[in-house]
Amino acid sequence: xxxxxxxxxxxxxxxxxxxxxxxxxxxDAVYIGGPGFGAREDAANAMQExxxxxDFAHLxxxxxxxxxxxxxxxxxxxxxxxxxQQARRAGVDALIVQDMGIAEAINIKDMEIHASTxxxxxxxxxxxxxxxxxxxxxxxxxxxxxxxIRAASQALESARIEYFIHGALxxxxxxxxxxxxxxxxxxxxxxxxxxxxxxPYNVLTLDGELLxxxxxxxxxKDNNQSANLAALIEAGVRSFKIEGRLKDVxxxxxxxxxxxxxxxxxxxxxxxxxxxxxxxxxIAFTPDLTKSFNRGxxxxxxxxxxxxxxxxxxxxxTGEPIGKITKISSRGIEVSTVKxxxxxxxxxxxxxxxxxxxxxxxxxxxxxxxxxLITTRDPVHKKHPQLAPGTVLYRNRDQxxxxxxxxxxxxxxxxxxxSWNATKDGFTLTLKDREGTSVTVKGRxxxxxxxxxxxxxxxxxxxxxxxxxxxxxxxxxxxxxGDQYFAPAGIVNAMRREALEKFHDARLASYVRKPRGVSxxxxxxxxxxxxxxxxxxxxxxxxxxRKHNAVITEPALEAGGMVGQEIAVMHTKHCVRxxxxxxxxxxxxxxxxxxxxxxxLRPDPLILKTAADTYRAEFDCKKCEMTLxxxxxxxxxxxxxxxxxxxxxxxxxxx
Numbered sequence: 001x002x003x004x005x006x007x008x009x010x011x012x013x014x015x016x017x018x019x020x021x022x023x024x025x026x027x028d029a030v031y032i033g034g035p036g037f038g039a040r041e042d043a044a045n046a047m048q049e050x051x052x053x054x055d056f057a058h059l060x061x062x063x064x065x066x067x068x069x070x071x072x073x074x075x076x077x078x079x080x081x082x083x084x085q086q087a088r089r090a091g092v093d094a095l096i097v098q099d100m101g102i103a104e105a106i107n108i109k110d111m112e113i114h115a116s117t118x119x120x121x122x123x124x125x126x127x128x129x130x131x132x133x134x135x136x137x138x139x140x141x142x143x144x145x146x147x148x149i150r151a152a153s154q155a156l157e158s159a160r161i162e163y164f165i166h167g168a169l170x171x172x173x174x175x176x177x178x179x180x181x182x183x184x185x186x187x188x189x190x191x192x193x194x195x196x197x198x199x200p201y202n203v204l205t206l207d208g209e210l211l212x213x214x215x216x217x218x219x220x221k222d223n224n225q226s227a228n229l230a231a232l233i234e235a236g237v238r239s240f241k242i243e244g245r246l247k248d249v250x251x252x253x254x255x256x257x258x259x260x261x262x263x264x265x266x267x268x269x270x271x272x273x274x275x276x277x278x279x280x281x282x283i284a285f286t287p288d289l290t291k292s293f294n295r296g297x298x299x300x301x302x303x304x305x306x307x308x309x310x311x312x313x314x315x316x317x318t319g320e321p322i323g324k325i326t327k328i329s330s331r332g333i334e335v336s337t338v339k340x341x342x343x344x345x346x347x348x349x350x351x352x353x354x355x356x357x358x359x360x361x362x363x364x365x366x367x368x369x370x371x372x373l374i375t376t377r378d379p380v381h382k383k384h385p386q387l388a389p390g391t392v393l394y395r396n397r398d399q400x401x402x403x404x405x406x407x408x409x410x411x412x413x414x415x416x417x418x419s420w421n422a423t424k425d426g427f428t429l430t431l432k433d434r435e436g437t438s439v440t441v442k443g444r445x446x447x448x449x450x451x452x453x454x455x456x457x458x459x460x461x462x463x464x465x466x467x468x469x470x471x472x473x474x475x476x477x478x479x480x481x482g483d484q485y486f487a488p489a490g491i492v493n494a495m496r497r498e499a500l501e502k503f504h505d506a507r508l509a510s511y512v513r514k515p516r517g518v519s520x521x522x523x524x525x526x527x528x529x530x531x532x533x534x535x536x537x538x539x540x541x542x543x544x545x546r547k548h549n550a551v552i553t554e555p556a557l558e559a560g561g562m563v564g565q566e567i568a569v570m571h572t573k574h575c576v577r578x579x580x581x582x583x584x585x586x587x588x589x590x591x592x593x594x595x596x597x598x599x600x601l602r603p604d605p606l607i608l609k610t611a612a613d614t615y616r617a618e619f620d621c622k623k624c625e626m627t628l629x630x631x632x633x634x635x636x637x638x639x640x641x642x643x644x645x646x647x648x649x650x651x652x653x654x655x
Contacts, residue, residue: 004160004238008276009263010065011256012167012244014043016053019064022252023056024410026260028277029063031096033245034087037080038067040191043245047086054091058511059472059504060412062277063093067245069116070190071099071537071556073638081105093513094137098175098189101540103133110515112136114162118189118535120175122148124155125527129548131159132524134517137239138162141173142223143301143573146235153236159517160238165225166255166289167243169300171197171218172570176533178557179569183613185634187558189535196613198315203576204607212312215354217576217608219315221308224289224297229262232302233273250405251292257410258287278434279412279472290320291401301573305624310579314356319348319396325389332375334367335393341372346397351386358396359384415476416503418465420492422482424448429465429495431473431503437510439502443495451486458483464492471500526550532557532567542643555644560637569615570628576606576617577626585621 011027013019019030033043034050054064066087072080080102084095088111095111097103098118106113114137115121115130122141130138139162140152153161170177177188179196186192198219203212223243225232232240240263242255260281267273289297294317298309311318323337335341341364348358359380365373380387419430426444451457458480466475526548528534536542537556545552555561577583584591584601591597603619608628615630 004158005273006238006276007233007263007267007273008063008160008239009256009259010162010239010241011252012242012247013053013252014245014247014249015045016049018249018252019053020056021249021410022256023060023062023277024281024412025253025256025283026264026281026410026412027062027256028275029065029093029239030057031065031067031241031245034066034068034083036083037070037072037076038191038245040067040245047083047090050087050092051090054093055508058091058508060277060279060414061511064091065094065096065114066092067096067116068102069096069098069118071535071541071558072102074538074540074641075639077101077105077538077540084108087111091513097135098535099538099541100536100544101538101542103135104540104544108516110513112514112516115139116175117141117164118175120173120528121152122173123527124152127152127159127161128155129524129527131156131517132520132522134519135159136514136517139164139239139241142169143173145301146228146231146303149232149237150235161236162239162241163225163232163237164223164243165229165232165240165259166223167247168295169220169223169298171220171574172572175535176571177569178532178567179615179628179630181557181634181636182567182569182630182632183634185636189556190558196610197570199610201608201610203580204609206605206607211580211582211606215312216315217310217312217579218572218574219295219311220300220574221296221298221311222294223300224294225299225302226258226262226289228299228302229259230266233266247293250402253405253409254287254292255289257281257283257285258289261287279414281410281412284409285404288401291398293317293396305578307579309574312579313350313354316356317396318350318356319346319394320398322347322393322395325387325391325393326371327389328381328387332363332373333380333387335372335374336370337372337393338370339395340400341366341374341395342399344397344399345395346399347374348394348396349384349387349391357384357386360397412472413468413474414472414507416473417477418475418479420461420465420478420480420482420487422485422487424485427485427487427491427495429499431499433503433507435510437503437507439499439506441495441499441502443491445488445491449486450484454483457486460489461487461492464489465496467493467496468500471504473500473503523548532562536641536644537638539641539643542641552644555641557632558636558638559640560635561640562632563635564631566629566631568627569630572626572628573624575619575624575626576608577603577619578624583621585624 008028010029011022013030013032022030057064094114096114096116098116115135117139127138137160142164180194181187184194186194200214322339326336327334345361361374362377363375416433421428430440432438462478530550532554535556536552603621606617608615615628
């Protein structure tokens, strides 16, 4: 097998305008929600907007993927398939799919299908299985380390490995979190997660001993793989995915530009690799990840388990640390910082209770180097009585940076060659790109004249041909023949404009979408769970699993019928015991010194409680995994697949 050496930076798009900015700032592909059935219900877009994005992207040979990655009922399946057809007509390059019923029913040969993170791909067998079905790209679970990623990559024949490199982290294995639906009826597999993992919990032993009070023990820091890109490439990752389809355009600009610079640096050092799109992005600012929304950063399990993955204090954006308060007076707050502060900056701090509080700067004044005076609109001692000298301040809104990103901050240009030729019959101008796309236009003045100064004439022609500003193109090579014939500026400019317009259209017309991967005739067995965790909500999905020797014993949780039952609502590699310092394996040296600690460090279940819900956490120390068990309170039912009902009879409680 020939190793794929093309690298793709994949950025999120809340809407078409955000997607366009992502491409301008260096994305090779963007993923966006369509009219429905995307796993971010608040990020839907009309198909005409998707088409507008596709037209823009394809000019740069960038690709557009649409998220069709929720599970659907039998009644909804025809709508999902219609969206797939609309996406094809709009020019979409790939559908991101979770529901195997949708994957089975889609009959589109000239558009790829990609396996969503909701497919829960944690093993080489699962990745290989999906490839055998015709999936061209598979996104691996964020919990996989470099060795596991490498093994998955080596198991594939042609499908590309996609991996999340930045953004929010789900604490549960993607596609295997049912806490939200069980508690509230809002399904994570339907794009409506209530984010119960971001709530504060009391953590107790089975005997009732309080280990942690009102702590965000399931809330992870944000993913940041900036330091691991080279290692991920070596392991086989080819598509580098930024999370954030609900993020604003400033976030997308900043994060995309950051990773574009890092990948370009890698390609420059390793020229055997290349980008999947074309065009140079010229960025008008210096990217800085600390200035975009984040909960602090972690590289998660990419290299090894470590203690700095969760942020117990708050799930909110704390911001970049800027310095400490040195004095509070009637004048305001004096701060020691090397940062430049601005009016309207947002500052935060942690209270004694370890909760996040904050205020806006009304006025920032530099008293002397490294010493600032800030004032607030309201008296700070009344609104924030806990502020005192020594308090660490953070900035979660840099007003100057936000104002900068609100302006145009990037352009992206495609290099082309221009050939000018003049003969006694008139002028011709030919434009050509590196793919071979070419257009030629002709022009003739009313009276063709010889010039007395060919050198000056040549310089004028070249100058006017290079005036490509306002277009997506830049002339990297200009060849002029026949400079003895005078070329008026008006004619050169008119021919250049005509040629660029025609070239734009010709380049779009020459774009070829990649076909769907070929399903292999020898069907592999489905390698995963066959109970409700298979997320089968329609008959097509049930038939699919049967075809691959997986007899589904339960429908998706969203089908109803499990009200009152205790189920595994969350399965995670993040371990609360480990995070609290109670891991037996992590404390072997302490145990040697004090064997009495063994009782405290035994992997007994723990209880996680909120005001509304109680969960039991059980621990598999051999696998270093944690499972949360809770009761299904939601009575919502989206309908039970008929085929499964016929097999196992009526499900008690099914509405």
